[in-house]
Amino acid sequence: xxxxxxxxxxxxxxxxxxxxxxxxxxxxxxxxxxxxxxxxxxxxxxxxxxxxxxxxxxxxxxxxxxxxxxxxxxxxxxxxxxxxxxxxxxxxxxxxxxxxxxxxxxxxxxxxxxxxxxxxxxxxxxxxxxxxxxxxxxxxxxxxxxxxxxxxxxxxxxxxxxxxxxxxxxxxxxxxxxxxxxxxxxxxxxxxxxxxxxxxxxxxxxxxxxxxxxxxxxxxxxxxxxxxxxxxxxxxxxxxxxxxxxxxxxxxxxxxxxxxxxxxxxxxxxxxxxxxxxxxxxxxxxxxxxxxxxxxxxxxx
Amino acid sequence: xxxxxxxxxxxxxxxxxxxxxxxxxxxxxxxxxxxxxxxxxxxxxxxxxxxxxxxxxxxxxxxxxxxxxxxxxxxxxxxxxxxxxxxxxxxxxxxxxxxxxxxxxxxxxxxxxxxxxxxxxxxxxxxxxxxxxxxxxxxxxxxxxxxxxxxxxxxxxxxxxxxxxxxxxxxxxxxxxxxxxxxxxxxxxxxxxxxxxxxxxxxxxxxxxxxxxxxxxxxxxxxxxxxxxxxxxxxxxxxxxxxxxxxxxxxxxxxxxxxxxxxxxxxxxxxxxxxxxxxxxxxxxxxxxxxxxxxxxxxxx
Numbered sequence: 099x100x101x102x103x104x105x106x107x108x109x110x111x112x113x114x115x116x117x118x119x120x121x122x123x124x125x126x127x128x129x130x131x132x133x134x135x136x137x138x139x140x141x142x143x144x145x146x147x148x149x150x151x152x153x154x155x156x157x158x159x160x161x162x163x164x165x166x167x168x169x170x171x172x173x174x175x176x177x178x179x180x181x182x183x184x185x186x187x188x189x190x191x192x193x194x195x196x197x198x199x200x201x202x203x204x205x206x207x208x209x210x211x212x213x214x215x216x217x218x219x220x221x222x223x224x225x226x227x228x229x230x231x232x233x234x235x236x237x238x239x240x241x242x243x244x245x246x247x248x249x250x251x252x253x254x255x256x257x258x259x260x261x262x263x264x265x266x267x268x269x270x271x272x273x274x275x276x277x278x279x280x281x282x283x284x285x286x287x288x289x290x291x292x293x294x295x296x297x298x299x300x301x302x303x304x305x306x307x308x309x310x311x312x313x314x315x316x317x318x319x320x321x322x323x324x325x326x327x328x329x330x331x332x333x334x335x336x337x338x339x340x341x342x343x344x345x346x347x348x349x350x351x352x353x354x355x356x357x358x359x360x361x362x363x364x365x366x367x368x369x370x371x372x373x374x375x376x377x378x379x380x381x382x383x384x385x386x387x388x389x390x391x392x393x394x395x396x397x398x399x
Numbered sequence: 400x401x402x403x404x405x406x407x408x409x410x411x412x413x414x415x416x417x418x419x420x421x422x423x424x425x426x427x428x429x430x431x432x433x434x435x436x437x438x439x440x441x442x443x444x445x446x447x448x449x450x451x452x453x454x455x456x457x458x459x460x461x462x463x464x465x466x467x468x469x470x471x472x473x474x475x476x477x478x479x480x481x482x483x484x485x486x487x488x489x490x491x492x493x494x495x496x497x498x499x500x501x502x503x504x505x506x507x508x509x510x511x512x513x514x515x516x517x518x519x520x521x522x523x524x525x526x527x528x529x530x531x532x533x534x535x536x537x538x539x540x541x542x543x544x545x546x547x548x549x550x551x552x553x554x555x556x557x558x559x560x561x562x563x564x565x566x567x568x569x570x571x572x573x574x575x576x577x578x579x580x581x582x583x584x585x586x587x588x589x590x591x592x593x594x595x596x597x598x599x600x601x602x603x604x605x606x607x608x609x610x611x612x613x614x615x616x617x618x619x620x621x622x623x624x625x626x627x628x629x630x631x632x633x634x635x636x637x638x639x640x641x642x643x644x645x646x647x648x649x650x651x652x653x654x655x656x657x658x659x660x661x662x663x664x665x666x667x668x669x670x671x672x673x674x675x676x677x678x679x680x681x682x683x684x685x686x687x688x689x690x691x692x693x694x695x696x697x698x699x700x
Binding site: 172 | 410411413443444460461466470494495505540
C-alpha cells in the first residue's frame, strides 16, 4: 500500500503548496482521492500514469477538494483516453461537470460514470476481488464523506515443499489456497493447515477530510492501518474549529487513539502556520505514531 | 501599457507550461484576460495584487481559457475581498460559476457582476474616462470573442512655462487641458496651441484567441499597437487548423499585416512543438515585427 500526497493544504493553492489530492495504490488499483485545482499538474510532476486512474473519490464540493476535477477529465479526453472513469462524490457533481462539458461542446470519448452519494450512513460503494471501499460520513459545512479503502483477505499461500511431499495433484492447488482440506493421490485427506500458510495481512486506509471532530466515525475506521485525518488548526485556534467545522491536530489524534489505528497522518493545514512540526508535537501528546503529510511525500505501508 | 503573459500554451497545463491567461495594465487598470487552470497561482508568482483586478475577460468556455476562473473567484472570497468584480464572457459563464458556489454553499461577499456576451458583431462592453473595451468576434469551435483594449485620447499637456508667461489664472488650466482657448488676466484670448502640447499617444491592444484565420476581424483591430494572435500550429500542420478552428503562425502574421498593427505577439502554441523560434521564423516571412509570448514574459509598450 503506497500513498502519494499531491497536496495537503487547505483553502487555496499557492506557488509552493497545493490543495487536497492524493493517490492511493492498493492491490494494483490506483485511487485518486480529492482533486484540488492543479492536481493534473501534480500527477504529471510525480509521473503517475493517467490511465492507471480508474476511480476518483471526491469528499465534498468545496473548491480546494474538487476544482481540479473538470480539468483532469478534460485532459483525459484530449489524450484520447478510452478507459472508463468512475467518479464518486456528493450529489451535484455530475451536473457541474456535465454543464462544463456542454458549454465547451467537449464530450469525453471514454465512459464517465458518476456515482452520486447522499447517504448519511456508511455505504459500500466499490468492491472487486481485491479491494472494497466504504464511505465515512463526516460532519462539515456541506455534505462530506471520507473513504475507507480495505484490502480483501487474499488466498492462503502454498508451502510448496509440503504440498509436493503430501503428493497432492495440481488441480487441488486452488482449493488449498481457498483454505479447504483436499484428498491426495493416495486417497488420503490432507489438513489444509499442514501445507499452506496464512494469507498476507490485509491493509486498510481511512481518509477523513474535511470534518469537525466526530466520534461517530470511530467504529467505521477501527483498526485501520493508516488514518489520514484533517488537522486544519493547532490548539491555540481550537475555537475556530467548530465555527468552520474543521479539526485540530489533537482532535485528529484523539480519533486515531479511539479507533486504535496504527498510524495517523495529519494534513489539510491552514496556511496561517509556518511550522508543521507543531502539528506533530501537539498530536503526539495524545497518540504516538503520527506522521505529517507534505506535498510530494510518499508513504509506503 | 504593460502585458504580462501568465500562460500561453494550448490544451492542458503541464509542470512548466501554463494555459492561457494574461494581465494587461493600461491607464491604471489591470485587466485579466482568460483564466486557465492555475491562473491564481501564476498571479501570486508574479506578485500581481488580486485587488487591482476588477475586470476579467473570458474569450470562450474551453477549459484552457477558463477552468481557473472559479478558483480565483473563490480565493478572492476567502481573502475577504470587498471590491466589485466584473466578468465578461459567453452566455453560460454565470450559470457554471453560480452552480459551483451553490454546491459549495460559498457565496462571495463582494459583488460579482456578470456581463454575458452573445452578439456576433463587435460591441463596446466597457468604457470609462480612460479606456474602452470592444469585443472582437472570432471563429472557433464554440462562441468566442477576442477583446480590443483602447486608451482614450487623454488631456493635452500644459507647457507650464508658456502658461505662466501668458499670465493665465489657474482656474483655466483644466479648460486648457481640454483644448479650449482661454482669457488671460489681462483680458486677452490665448490660443490653446501656444500654451499646450499634444496628449500622449493612445495605445491599443487586441487579444485574439482562439480562432480560425478570419479576415473579418481586420477592420476592428486596424492600427492596433499590439496584436496577440493565436498561432497553435506551424505551417507543416496547416491542414489541422481548419479542422480544429485554430490558426498557424503565418496566418496570424497575415492578419497583423492586413491590420497594419505595430507588433504581433504569437501564442497558444500546441505542445507538439519543442522550438518556439520556428513560430517566429515562419511569421516573419509575412510580417516583420513579431514577438513570441512565453510564460512569465512581460512586454512594455
